[in-house]
Amino acid sequence: MKWYEILNLTGGAGDKPRSVTINIHGTVGGSFFDPDAVAASEFIQAVQSMGDLDEIRVSLATPGGNFFDGLAIANFLKGHKAEVIIEILSEASSAGSAIAMGASAGKLRAYPASFMMIHNPLTGMQGNANDFRAMADKLDILKSGLLRLYAERTGIEGATLWEMLDQETLMTAEEAVLKGFVDEIIVTEAPVLNCNLASREQVKSEVLNSLKGAVSAQNSPPVNGSDNDAVQIIKMCHDKNLSFLASDFVTQNLSITDVQSRLTTANDIQNICATAGLNTVTQNLIQNMNNPAELLRIAVSETKAEMDEDIDSGGPKDLTQNKQNNENIKNSWSRAISAVKR
Template identity: 30%
Template sequence: MISFSSLKALAGQLGLVILNKTPAPPAPQDGTWYQIKAAADVAEGAEAEAGQAIEVYIYGEIGAWGVTANQFIQDLKAVDDGTSPVLVAFNTIGGDLFEGLAIHNALSRLGERCTARVDALAASAGSVAACGAHRLEMASNAMLMIHNPWTWASGDADDFRKVADMLDQTLEAIVASYKRKAPEVDDAELRRLINEETWLTATEAKNLGLCDEVIEGVTVKAMVGDGGALRRYHKAPLALLASLEEAEQPPAAVVPPADEPPATPVPQPNAAALVSRIIKGCADAGISNLVEVLSMSGDLKDEASVDAAIARAKAVRELCVSARLPELAADYVKAGLEPEAVRARLFDKLAGNGFGEIINTPPLDDQPAPTTPKAASPAKVYANRKQARTAKPKAS
């Protein structure tokens, strides 16, 4: 089986992010969507109890729009004494698969002192990460969701074949992660459940061996992520979708005084709708290869900013193509450079490569017009050749 590091390197070469994430970070309701509470985090002057657990809360997306594996590992190292129990609580819609695999492996390295607890939902990459713990507990009202990896890509037929092969390989990594937690699970049945996007209750997960214990349900206040991501799944439970609808209901309107006109509410764009607009806009502009770069921008808050970013990206790419350096377009777009700044950088690169100054001004009016050479007479040419052959050499 291909190693995790090889998979991640191959994905980087193909420019892929294997994911199910949304284009904007979740807005936490209580400010605790990601938190590590160490045994030393006690009141000043108090002493930490021996063996007190280190508690980690991954409440939000996994990856660049939420908690990254590097952030998780570094934060944990900062408080881990090497002996205290570690409890990792999950309430996540998922995210970047490779980030989830990295967290899975980090939890696995903690050994028997690591317990994962699914407080509400561990979906997709979140379920992969949670299964890295030695012990996995689920609240009685929690769910574990498993499904196939997916991504977006652009390119020719060969590029898409590579993407398909890449997704097949990442599926094997997902299967291996679940089977590490549940070695006795039937391989064919597990693959069927993954392929069908299965939402497992705590009891169902325990029957498969993915869960060790079903505990009493808990009340969860923090968000699992943007609702747009949840709606992209084919079989999201209706009860879970209904809870999102309730959360999205606006608060009761405040009636302004009679002398103040009511304020017009500004509709907030849905994250999934913005991603769709980016994909369609890039396709229409002929810059589908820049979809991922634009989607990762944190400045795209509404339709107007998306349209402006697409127009700017198109202008940047056209400049790079004109300079015969199209490979630089993605980096310039990612850096958020304006076309004028890109033009200056391209000029510097061309001048530095020996192209010199580019001059496209017309000739001055006082310059003499170029003359057109006259055709030589064939008879005169032959006469000159004959004369040259019969001429006597001059004395030196």
């Protein structure tokens, strides 16, 4: 299956720049499992057949694909004399994130509801222990190539990027901008007629301002905090593995002290839920920690579900054990609600 499409070639007459628009939608590169899949070499030849170009516009929506094909496309675009504008339509994951690095400086843009994911190179193989050890060393070499590609664009130090690849890092468009992978969020409220891409610091400011203005004007409190506060809030939530709280904290214009207090409460809820075996409702509880009625509804629903599960599975044969189970459930929720009240 062909994963790219060259839509049209425009310009060339008078002073109009020669521009080509390309969709890269789907799994990139050749595949052992798909004999109809095409390699990067065909893509490169197709672009070269367009002749001299002043501008290449790429719409990117790919979960990734062949490592070397993705790298070949990225390096081909980086080395092309045309200005390369890449827009992430939905995702640029795995080898797709490498292709995104082929955009010209300041020309990598993403829609607000798009994502980027980076991870270590993968392979499948069979062999003995020596074969596997040798392959692990080769994969680290390939990983170092990715590090150079990402570091050149983001300026992030090697050790940090190494850890991000180890953790298989998934980023929203806003997070990708803040980390330097993406240059700009695409504004969709009105057509972009005159695109003047800002510096990275300006882009960060725009992203943070958009977060602050996410609530409606009638409910929005006056914004008194600084952009630096918003950046610190996002980092604080990320460090506590509570990134899903960051947007609400910023839009509510909370002070750093208030955020620290709420994160402490949220962390208490996390710990208690882990101890009590209530992991399935942890995030829901945290998101409603200031809503006692909703907390009660969650508690009742979860307790009922756990008791129903005992009944469905036949329940404990011993009545004493059954009472003990119910007591444990009650104590678990008592500790959780007590933590929220502190």
